[in-house]
Amino acid sequence: MEIQNDLLDSLDRDMLITVLMCLDDPADIVRAGSVSRAWRDFVISNGVCKQICLRLFPQLSSVARLIDISNRMEKPVDVECSSSIEWDYEKMEHRTYASLAQRLTSSEMESCIAAAISASSTDNDPEESIQNTLEPRDRVGRRASYWSSSGQKNAAVPEKLTYKLVSDICVITEISVQPFQAFFQANSPIYSAKAVRFHMGHQILSDNGEGDHQGQGGKQSDDGKFIWTYTSEEFPMAQEKCLQKFKLPQAVLCIGGILQIELLGRVQKQEMDGLLYICITHVQVMGRSLSPVFGVEILEPSGKFLLKYDSQARYCPPTSAGGSVETPEGSMLAPGLLQRRHVRGWEILNLFRGNIGVEVYDSDDENNDSDEEFDA
Incomplete structure (x- = not known):
């Protein structure tokens, strides 16, 4: 030619x-x-x-x-x-x-949550600790597995659950939250929130490795330990016992490996004390880690x-039965x-x-x- x-x-x-x-x-x-x-x-x-x-x-x-x-x-x-x-x-x-x-x-999806860091409040610790939200079941043996906030009279008081992701740099596409249904209470009430919002960012570290000063480039959390470089829109939450999936409008690059779930609004009172609670059974974060290459x-x-x-x-991506990986466009x-x-x-x-x-x-x-x- x-x-x-x-x-x-x-x-x-x-x-x-x-x-x-x-x-x-x-x-x-x-x-x-x-x-x-x-x-x-x-x-x-x-x-x-x-x-x-x-x-x-x-x-x-x-x-x-x-x-x-x-x-x-x-x-x-x-x-x-x-x-x-x-x-x-x-x-x-x-x-x-x-x-x-x-x-x-990449179209690859994997669980990106590594550990629970803290909750803004806990009703009975450790029985109702945030650690329970890492367990996908709502019962472990004969014991109910869930996190519970403290009770509030004001329905507008929010709660925050903070987690460490599997690496300091992850692409997050979807977050799922399952409210807890108190099967041991009359009428089995579901303690969901009205809405959820997600924050991603990094921990503030000083020269000695402690979180005692404020950085720039993001919104500081209430406890002064984190900088949020991404905040999502509010997603309405249903008062249903199911793993509710909240797909982000666009995939988010989380730099720093910290995720916070903000639970907005309370809908369920506990009959015995008349206070409003939020209870969560399970939290799931889906995306892909860029470690160990990055x-x-x-x-x-x-x-x-x-x-x-x-x-x-x-990387060690999952493979199909034929030993190949499917790209977003479907080519192998x-x-x-x-x-x-x-x-x-x-x-x-x-x-x-x-x-x-x-x-x-x-x-x-x-x-x-x-x-x-x-x-x-």
Whole structure:
């Protein structure tokens, strides 16, 4: 086939970046970088994968520094460093955000709750502790398993349940809460809330590791121990004994690994004392952890964070019976990997629906990073 003009020669830089940003699948960016050496250099030098990640999750704009801990590489601080060192960093940044983009857009779902931290009140501790909400059953043996707030005369008094997630950086998509039905009381009342709201963020840590000062960039909780960088809308809660699922309008990147469930409004009085209570049987948090490939370190008091990338670590995603992983688009990839293939010119052109020919880049001419970008 006669080789014609490359798109790099036909479109200016801003236009080409605009076209690339219209791609829905981050894997297509990696494929674009496999077309030729010039395409690879263009994708890397313009930080296209990073721009895709920022578009998907604006919380990543708070990244102050990026470190590849396995290769001990971070952004050079020497303003007079060599261009080769700068280029090595740009390649590392490209690999990092390519791997991050894949994980952020994965369809994999897993339980992301690790431990219960605290409740704003507890009626009978430890019998009615927040720890009981980690148990999916409402009975353990002959004992009822639930958390109960203290009683209140005012129905507007809220309650808060705070949890630690499985890692300091998680993508959360759905939170479920099951009210408790007091089967041992007359008429088996259900102690639900009127509504729920969710907060995500991180703990405030001082230099000595204690939570005794306020950071910036989020809403401080009442007890001064946490910074909330995300607050959801209010979701109405039904007075029903079932695991009620609250799907977030968009997936949320929780940086810091702390989730708080705010229970708004009381609907059920206890007959014996006439006070209003909220009781919860079980809490479930669904999403996916970015650990061990990614980790964070909060930089107080700025609210920015250090993003750590371990290029040697590997996820262990669940596989289907055939040993493959289903992507959001429904295509099947090898477990944890982007299918390894070098894109031909006509394939990338189909992405742009054009008819300009592109010379195919043979990556064997150089140590090409594209095969590794989606391995993590």
